[in-house]
Amino acid sequence: MEKVLMKGNEAFAEAAIRGGAGFYFGYPITPQNEIPEYMSHELEKAGGSFIQAESELAAVNMAYGAAAAGGSVFISTSSPGVALMQEGISFMCSSEVPVVMLNVSRGGPGVGGIQPGQADYFQATRGGGNGDYHVPVFAPASIQEAIDMIYGAFEIADKYQNPVMILADGMLGQMMEPVSLPEAKRMATYEEIRANKPWAITGKGPRSERNVIKSLRLQPDVLEAHIHRLFEKYDRMEKELVRYETYGEPDPEIVFVAFGTVARLVAETMDILAERGYKAGMIRPVTLWPFPFDAFARISDKTRLVVSVELSMGQLLTDVKAAVCGRVPVGLINRTGGVVPTPVEIADRAIKQLKALD
Numbered sequence: 001m002e003k004v005l006m007k008g009n010e011a012f013a014e015a016a017i018r019g020g021a022g023f024y025f026g027y028p029i030t031p032q033n034e035i036p037e038y039m040s041h042e043l044e045k046a047g048g049s050f051i052q053a054e055s056e057l058a059a060v061n062m063a064y065g066a067a068a069a070g071g072s073v074f075i076s077t078s079s080p081g082v083a084l085m086q087e088g089i090s091f092m093c094s095s096e097v098p099v100v101m102l103n104v105s106r107g108g109p110g111v112g113g114i115q116p117g118q119a120d121y122f123q124a125t126r127g128g129g130n131g132d133y134h135v136p137v138f139a140p141a142s143i144q145e146a147i148d149m150i151y152g153a154f155e156i157a158d159k160y161q162n163p164v165m166i167l168a169d170g171m172l173g174q175m176m177e178p179v180s181l182p183e184a185k186r187m188a189t190y191e192e193i194r195a196n197k198p199w200a201i202t203g204k205g206p207r208s209e210r211n212v213i214k215s216l217r218l219q220p221d222v223l224e225a226h227i228h229r230l231f232e233k234y235d236r237m238e239k240e241l242v243r244y245e246t247y248g249e250p251d252p253e254i255v256f257v258a259f260g261t262v263a264r265l266v267a268e269t270m271d272i273l274a275e276r277g278y279k280a281g282m283i284r285p286v287t288l289w290p291f292p293f294d295a296f297a298r299i300s301d302k303t304r305l306v307v308s309v310e311l312s313m314g315q316l317l318t319d320v321k322a323a324v325c326g327r328v329p330v331g332l333i334n335r336t337g338g339v340v341p342t343p344v345e346i347a348d349r350a351i352k353q354l355k356a357l358d
Contacts, residue, residue, distance in 0.1 A: 004178065008173045012035060027054070031116070107311075116311065253354070296320075
């Protein structure tokens, strides 16, 4: 397949269009501004509708409404924007409305900075809205992988009737790479929506009962039963959606854990460590929720140290420690505030932690 050179954000938008997105609601925020710009002139050409909302809060509620009517919806923002969307995400999970969301994350807290960050890990995997709910979270390490994830996320969202999040970072959004674009899917017609999404509020005729989509359930026993049914669905997600990759030497003395573009830095770090006489491996979670706990059960008995490498103060580290379950020491190599470590820095800090165990 022929490859084209594309900037990350523009490739993400094109992937959503080709994946069948019929509606996009967005608001400009760095470092994902190219996405609404691209959607503003390309989505209509494919037969879709673009609306620039007055805020991220408005955008998520517009998405909620369009998706409830059976539309195939894509929204994107960056970290503070996702914070504003949390109430709407909770509503969509409770109402079982499928939407594909992209967070091109930056540094925080608060407005923070515009440089890349991974401190939205808790926000994405735990959820910042109220109540018990889950959103599948996919973390691409390349523009091509992000394209493939976004393209396939619409089917996942529809299958489970649930929002799906792609957690990228500012580096992926702003870099350029050669990519292969998938074949464009045809947007669903009104008749196809009624046939394939019988739950949607498309109406069933003047003399038949109409669908009602809501998150309000005032009777405690009714709400409890609803939540238990949602968690039966989340249990299926944990069995069916987990993805991860492993790299490196057999029986490594150090195992790194990293996601997104940081995993690419760690891959180069592993080469540096090999040159210095150290055997290293890596677990790359591709789904952040569900988290790939099973991958850690396969860690070699010869492994002396597991290290979480991340652009935060240790959010991924929480799940890594839970997955390792005390079998070996767990360390942290991190930078934050938008600072990105070099592979050499990671290697030096890893060796220092290994030597501290002697």
